[in-house]
Amino acid sequence: MEKIINKTDESQLDKRIWLKIIKDLTEYKKEMIAVMMLMISVSLADSIFPQMTRVAIDRFIVPESSEGLSVFALLYACLVAWQAVNILLFIKAAGKVEVRFAYGIRKKAFEKLQGLSFSYFDETPKGWIMARMTSDIRKIGEIISWGVVDLVWGLSMMVIIAGFMLYYNWRLALVALSVVPVLAVLSRFFQLKILKEYRGVRKINSQITSLFSEGISGATTTKSLALEENSFKEFKSATDNMRIKSIRAAIFTSMFMPLAISIGSIGSALVLFKGGSGVAQGSVSLGVLILFITYTAQFFEPIRELARVISEFQQAQASAERVYALLGTKETVGDFEAVIDIDNEKEVELNGRIEFKNVNFSYLKGEPVLSDFNLCVKPGEKIALVGETGSGKSTIVNLLCRFYEPTSGEITLDGVDYKKRSLGWLHSKIGYVLQSPHLFSGSIKENILFGKPGGTMEEVINAAKVVNAHEFIVKLDRGYDSKVGEGGGKLSTGEKQLISFARAVIRNPRIFILDEATSSVDTQTEVYIQKAINQVMKGRTAFIVAHRLSTVLSSDRILLIEKGIIKEMGSHDELMSKRGDYYSLVQSQFFHRPSDAI
Numbered sequence: 001m002e003k004i005i006n007k008t009d010e011s012q013l014d015k016r017i018w019l020k021i022i023k024d025l026t027e028y029k030k031e032m033i034a035v036m037m038l039m040i041s042v043s044l045a046d047s048i049f050p051q052m053t054r055v056a057i058d059r060f061i062v063p064e065s066s067e068g069l070s071v072f073a074l075l076y077a078c079l080v081a082w083q084a085v086n087i088l089l090f091i092k093a094a095g096k097v098e099v100r101f102a103y104g105i106r107k108k109a110f111e112k113l114q115g116l117s118f119s120y121f122d123e124t125p126k127g128w129i130m131a132r133m134t135s136d137i138r139k140i141g142e143i144i145s146w147g148v149v150d151l152v153w154g155l156s157m158m159v160i161i162a163g164f165m166l167y168y169n170w171r172l173a174l175v176a177l178s179v180v181p182v183l184a185v186l187s188r189f190f191q192l193k194i195l196k197e198y199r200g201v202r203k204i205n206s207q208i209t210s211l212f213s214e215g216i217s218g219a220t221t222t223k224s225l226a227l228e229e230n231s232f233k234e235f236k237s238a239t240d241n242m243r244i245k246s247i248r249a250a251i252f253t254s255m256f257m258p259l260a261i262s263i264g265s266i267g268s269a270l271v272l273f274k275g276g277s278g279v280a281q282g283s284v285s286l287g288v289l290i291l292f293i294t295y296t297a298q299f300f301e302p303i304r305e306l307a308r309v310i311s312e313f314q315q316a317q318a319s320a321e322r323v324y325a326l327l328g329t330k331e332t333v334g335d336f337e338a339v340i341d342i343d344n345e346k347e348v349e350l351n352g353r354i355e356f357k358n359v360n361f362s363y364l365k366g367e368p369v370l371s372d373f374n375l376c377v378k379p380g381e382k383i384a385l386v387g388e389t390g391s392g393k394s395t396i397v398n399l400l401c402r403f404y405e406p407t408s409g410e411i412t413l414d415g416v417d418y419k420k421r422s423l424g425w426l427h428s429k430i431g432y433v434l435q436s437p438h439l440f441s442g443s444i445k446e447n448i449l450f451g452k453p454g455g456t457m458e459e460v461i462n463a464a465k466v467v468n469a470h471e472f473i474v475k476l477d478r479g480y481d482s483k484v485g486e487g488g489g490k491l492s493t494g495e496k497q498l499i500s501f502a503r504a505v506i507r508n509p510r511i512f513i514l515d516e517a518t519s520s521v522d523t524q525t526e527v528y529i530q531k532a533i534n535q536v537m538k539g540r541t542a543f544i545v546a547h548r549l550s551t552v553l554s555s556d557r558i559l560l561i562e563k564g565i566i567k568e569m570g571s572h573d574e575l576m577s578k579r580g581d582y583y584s585l586v587q588s589q590f591f592h593r594p595s596d597a598i
């Protein structure tokens with residue numbers, strides 16, 4: 001990840017990235033062409049205005065004549081109208097490109113995130129992903145559309161003006177353009193300086209987003225450990241740094257503007273000096289002199305603009321690099337080896353026989369969590385996994401759900417390697433309840449339906465009844481339509497668990513997996529939860545990471561896991577009579593016992 005975060009060399013144009021952007025932009029080809037044409041039209045109109053002034057001076061003011069003045073006024077009005085329409089249309093077209101392009105990439109990135117495996121989220125800070133999805137994508141959309149506007153306007157403006165100047169008086173044109181290289185170098189120098197500071201600001205901004213994200217999700221922990229001051233110090237140092245860099249960028253900007261204006265004025269002075277003597281000698285008309293003075297001023301604006309636009313494109317490149325890194329992330333878990341015949345696969349039933357064959361697994365290279373793990377589970381068998389924290393229980397169920405895949409060895413379902421099946425098929429057969437189940441903000445009904453999109457209200461109620469959640473749901477003000485709040489915040493821990501059970505039950509899975517919560521709930525809820533677990537397990541192959549003695553007692557086989565291997569295995573009675581480690585665990589009050597009162 002560090003590699004992705006730091007790999008942002010903005011000083012060079014990276015062809016690969018721009019080709020990707022251009023490829024994505026081809027979807028909006030029509031709008032882009034419209035924007036470009038409109039900008040050429042805008043600069044043409046911009047450069048015709050001084051021509052009108054020239055005509056006014058040479059035709060009407062100097063000769064003190066009004067012949068053709070009405071035609072001239074009409075033409076002037078048409079020009080104003082033309083420019084107004086241009087501006088209206090280009091703002092609309094560029095805005096469309098900005099919004100659609102950002103929307104398109106954001107949609108792709110979101111789809112990508114949905115498909116990425118757990119290991120990606122283990123390695124990637126949440127704040128980093130948030131920054132990519134929000135500010136980076138917004139920046140690309142903004143700079144691509146408005147940058148193209150400025151770029152096309154600036155370039156066409158310079159070409160048209162230079163053309164007109166050379167056409168009217170090439171000597172005077174060369175005088176006017178003599179300061180261009182100086183201004184170009186100066187603009188580039190300052191823009192690079194400003195860019196460097198802003199790059200720093202953005203990096204810190206990313207850091208701050210991460211701090212925010214951690215600060216919010218860890219607010220309770222921070223408070224309970226009285227670490228507010230430490231968090232605040234860290235936050236303050238990041239914001240102080242940001243302030244210093246922002247001020248530096250502002251100083252460079254404030255130095256650049258007067259310098260650029262002064263150099264532009266030198267150009268105008270040279271034109272005035274040279275052109276003025278031309279007027280005195282009669283070789284240059286007063287109208288042409290005024291035209292040149294206006295053009296000289298007009299010419300310098302695009303140069304300053306282009307220096308800024310190039311810097312912005314470099315910033316967009318850095319943003320694009322990070323966003324495309326996200327879009328290009330290879331899924332480590334996917335339907336790569338699957339022999340999928342989607343229509344037939346749906347019909348494939350699962351009996352529920354599960355086998356782990358010589359499974360090895362590590363989250364991080366060189367740190368094995370499971371070593372040569374073997375296990376055969378009969379259909380309908382209930383397995384309780386017990387053991388000290390960190391022994392590998394959750395890892396076993398994570399592998400079974402294929403959130404991660406074995407580093408070597410295989411897991412078979414009804415004798416078939418599960419990689420030969422699609423992930424969609426596997427997950428349709430599994431009901432998984434996490435230790436701290438996540439509910440999505442929405443209603444209770446919607447949350448249960450996440451288990452079976454398109455399910456009926458009757459199915460929702462039935463699922464809730466199976467897990468004894470119906471009673472408490474109907475007592476709520478709005479029943480099944482009650483909102484659960486973000487992350488289920490409006491419900492108690494026990495209620496959240498019951499809803500997550502209902503969510504698992506509604507899909508009628510063949511395999512039920514439960515990572516039992518370690519947190520205690522009140523005795524009544526505990527009774528409900530225990531009943532729900534027993535109901536859900538009925539007729540299904542079940543894997544339970546157990547923390548309650550009652551759950552262990554209702555299982556067929558208990559596996560005591562230690563450092564990723566099965567230390568002891570058997571029924572409760574068998575293991576108790578063995579008087580080994582399991583016996584010691586039971587004696588040591590390792591399990592929650594309030595449910596013993598059931």
Ligand SMILES: Nc1ncnc2c1ncn2[C@@H]1O[C@H](COP(=O)(O)OP(=O)(O)OP(=O)(O)O)[C@@H](O)[C@H]1O
Pocket residue numbers: 122363364369387388389390391392393394395396545
């Ligand atoms: N996402 C991860 N990345 C790296 N290491 C991990 C990850 N998840 C777990 N581990 C490590 O793998 C080992 C087994 O963890 P696991 O979560 O399977 O244990 P557990 O027995 O389920 O513990 P608990 O009862 O506390 O949930 C531990 O050493 C843990 O630190």
